[in-house]
Amino acid sequence: MSQIRVMALHYIEIICGCTSTRFGDKLGLLRIADDGSILAICNCNENCNQVFTSPVEFAKHGSRASSVSNWRSKVWVRNCNGKKTKLSKTCLLRYYRGDEYRRPYNEVGHRDQFLNCSACNKLRRFELRTKEACRLYHDAVARPNRTCYDMIPGRSGGHVTISKKGKAQ
Numbered sequence: 001m002s003q004i005r006v007m008a009l010h011y012i013e014i015i016c017g018c019t020s021t022r023f024g025d026k027l028g029l030l031r032i033a034d035d036g037s038i039l040a041i042c043n044c045n046e047n048c049n050q051v052f053t054s055p056v057e058f059a060k061h062g063s064r065a066s067s068v069s070n071w072r073s074k075v076w077v078r079n080c081n082g083k084k085t086k087l088s089k090t091c092l093l094r095y096y097r098g099d100e101y102r103r104p105y106n107e108v109g110h111r112d113q114f115l116n117c118s119a120c121n122k123l124r125r126f127e128l129r130t131k132e133a134c135r136l137y138h139d140a141v142a143r144p145n146r147t148c149y150d151m152i153p154g155r156s157g158g159h160v161t162i163s164k165k166g167k168a169q
Contacts, residue, residue, distance in 0.1 A: 010034050014092070016077045017084070018062025026062035030055065030077065036096050040075075055087065115140055119147045126151075 007013075016030040026044040033039075040058035042050045052058045059071035068074060072088035079085045087093060113126045115137070126137040140146045 014077050016040065016058075016075060016087075018059050018075050019084075020063040020074070023062070023064060028058060028062075030075075030092070032092055032096075038096055113137055115146065115151070117148045117151070118145050122148065124148070124151045 011031050011033040014030045014032070016028050018026045018028070020026070026042065028043050029041040031039040031041065037053075038055055040052040040055050042048050042052065042058060042061060044062065050061065052061065055075050056068060056071050059068040059074045063074065072093070073086045075087045076084040077087060077090060077092070111128065113128060115124050115126065116122070117124060126133060126140075128134050128137055136151070140151055143150060
């Protein structure tokens with residue numbers, strides 16, 4: 001796959017670099033751990049041995065810019081043939097979650113869901129914020145003949161009825 005320098009028990013080190021149109025290539029080492037964390041060790045000159053906690057910081061250092069939006073294509077590794085391969089074209093970022101947005105701890109990952117009443121054909125909204133609301137929604141989905149009585153507002157934790165015209169009731 002690529003030119004691996006060190007293959008330890010819990011990480012690998014790969015020769016990498018950062019391409020800048022203005023300043024050329026900066027070489028370094030990419031240390032990828034089995035938990036998904038990535039360290040970049042810069043070797044751009046003899047005096048520089050900085051360690052960066054993410055490839056984004058390494059790309060900023062290599063291009064001497066305050067922000068780098070396309071760091072996945074600026075940072076590269078060498079493949080078996082010695083050619084540069086963009087980091088985005090390899091499988092090395094499969095478990096990397098460094099620049100991904102994470103929800104706050106207390107926010108539930110569900111979204112609002114809508115179901116039709118089989119008797120009156122009203123569209124009911126379920127705000128899936130609590131376990132009780134999720135349970136009520138999943139019970140209603142399991143019933144093919146669900147009615148408005150099954151989707152009572154007091155049981156769901158505050159769902160809203162929406163008519164076919166889009167007005168809340």
